[in-house]
Amino acid sequence: MSEYKYLSGFGSHFSSEDERCPNSLPIGQNSPQICPYKLYAEQLSGSAFTAPRTENQRTWLYRRLPSAVHQPFKPFVGAKYFTQNWNEQPPNPNQLRWKPFDLPTERKKPVDFVQGLHTVCGAGDPRVRHGLAIHVYLCNVSMENSAFYNSDGDFLIVPQQGVLDITTELGKMTVAPNEICVIPQGIRFAVGVDSVSRGYILEVYDGHFCLPDLGPIGANGLANPRDFQTPVAWFNDKQVEDFNVISKYQGGLFVAKQNHTVFDVVAWHGNYVPFKYDLNKFMVINSVSFDHCDPSIFTVLTCPSLRPGTAIADFVIFPPRWSVQEHTFRPPYYHRNCMSEFMGLILGRYEAKEDGFAAGGATLHSMMTPHGPDVKCFDGASKAKLVPERIAEGTQAFMFETSLSLAVTKWGEETCQKLDAEYYECWQSLKDNFTIQ
Structure with missing residues (x-):
């Protein structure tokens, strides 16, 4: 070119x-x-x-x-x-x-x-x-x-x-x-x-x-x-x-x-x-103390609605960065959202779901549909030694987030034949770890 x-x-x-x-x-x-x-x-x-x-x-x-x-x-x-x-x-x-x-x-x-x-x-x-x-x-x-x-x-x-x-x-x-x-x-x-x-x-x-x-x-x-x-x-x-x-x-x-x-x-x-x-030129803002910040800190571009602070669409990325939070479950938290979240993967492996979510594919988590890290990610992050760590190296995931409720087309749900019917299984092995001391 x-x-x-x-x-x-x-x-x-x-x-x-x-x-x-x-x-x-x-x-x-x-x-x-x-x-x-x-x-x-x-x-x-x-x-x-x-x-x-x-x-x-x-x-x-x-x-x-x-x-x-x-x-x-x-x-x-x-x-x-x-x-x-x-x-x-x-x-x-x-x-x-x-x-x-x-x-x-x-x-x-x-x-x-x-x-x-x-x-x-x-x-x-x-x-x-x-x-x-x-x-x-x-x-x-x-x-x-x-x-x-x-x-x-x-x-x-x-x-x-x-x-x-x-x-x-x-x-x-x-x-x-x-x-x-x-x-x-x-x-x-x-x-x-x-x-x-x-x-x-x-x-x-x-x-x-x-x-x-x-x-x-x-x-x-x-x-x-x-x-x-x-x-x-x-x-x-x-x-x-x-x-x-x-x-x-x-x-x-x-x-x-x-x-x-x-x-x-x-x-x-x-x-x-x-x-x-x-x-690559995005300047990442992130926590240097505790807790996982909301993904809005990774917004590159937005198309605002008439409601202040609410977007018709945000374009959000998850670039390579340092993770240094203490006393924190560092990956994305489990979540239900009044927004719709469509994710794509440009390259590499997404940190919260390293298996199953491949470059050139996508996910859609609709309004109030629960989602979050898979079992492998949860177990690993729960036991990890919390030292400064470079994450998402060689990876670029992104999200189209919108305040609108998205309808899937016939091509998207049927004709393309790429919908993963087993996606829900990535959460099924999560265990009830509740204990009373």
């Missing part, structure tokens, strides 16, 4: 122009009568025009042709298991665990990123801009002469296997396992791969991902703004006569044809941008 140039910072107002076209950004105004290089000015708004300045998100694009130059949209049928129908299956409150999702390994059956989208679970309705969906992507070829955009919300993409070479309207990004990227609502992009690829996607309808407030932590810690990267301007100068634009709209997929590429933005400026982040 190619190495690309990036701008650094989260929430910053950036200006960028393709180095092949110096001075392509208008000076002093956004939309002059005639733009430099006779480009078209187009604004992409990620918030209402009248949103408060601190929340206002928009970017001005200077492109060779406006986005409106395309044929009418028609239904797209290339992603069979991509859905927002949450009524396919009856509710299932059980603890759920999926073995690694199958990869499309045969080149005779090429599957690109859009065709390889499979919805696992979700809640809400994109028509009223409330809810989320969790997908996996399973692909083996690059998107060719096509681009995808999501009218319904943001995509947070978590690669697990294979490097993604992502071209967006604002430039190019390479995103490898243990990195993430966010493609905001409406931004068009194409995904290239050089090997069989698998990963997870968190889609939110309500708003956009932002950094969590730090509160008593102070000004520094967790994911630092300077470590987020957005691409520099780049445009495709090759002639394209048959190009497909795929749109996700109100949960459905549609395609429109045009005779030019969408990747024709020569320059842009704004704060509504795609970005990537290296999870």
Whole structure:
């Protein structure tokens, strides 16, 4: 994969122009009568025009042709298991665990990123801009002469296997396992791969991902703004006569044809941008005295709801770190939660369940469904000598946590055939150790 140039910072107002076209950004105004290089000015708004300045998100694009130059949209049928129908299956409150999702390994059956989208679970309705969906992507070829955009919300993409070479309207990004990227609502992009690829996607309808407030932590810690990267301007100068634009709209997929590429933005400026982040740069905050802290201290990004402190979705990681607590059962505590917790594993072995939970698989612990360490983990941690210990080395687990109650799709519960019917057994050997002295 190619190495690309990036701008650094989260929430910053950036200006960028393709180095092949110096001075392509208008000076002093956004939309002059005639733009430099006779480009078209187009604004992409990620918030209402009248949103408060601190929340206002928009970017001005200077492109060779406006986005409106395309044929009418028609239904797209290339992603069979991509859905927002949450009524396919009856509710299932059980603890759920999926073995690694199958990869499309045969080149005779090429599957690109859009065709390889499979919805696992979700809640809400994109028509009223409330809810989320969790997908996996399973692909083996690059998107060719096509681009995808999501009218319904943001995509947070978590690669697990294979490097993604992502071209967006604002430039190019390479995103490898243990990195993430966010493609905001409406931004068009194409995904290239050089090997069989698998990963997870968190889609939110309500708003956009932002950094969590730090509160008593102070000004520094967790994911630092300077470590987020957005691409520099780049445009495709090759002639394209048959190009497909795929749109996700109100949960459905549609395609429109045009005779030019969408990747024709020569320059842009704004704060509504795609970005990537290296999870290795997360600054862990943890206990240095006693007790196991709540997992919220590992939040990388959040999509807030209208209720203070309650998220539509949090993206949480469990990175390598030191464990030093005294007089403490150090692994995650047994738990019932008013939130829904979907976990995935990028690499290694998760500390609380080293057996059965494999990279490329997932778990779902729904609202108020009890969960926690398996028998092996409980026994080991109960007897362990409490010395400073490096944990989760070579591992990266993550969690999509939401205040919404998630419904599992038919593909997730039946068709994929990866649901582990024996998951519940990991707790069955726990013993009643109660004694009265």
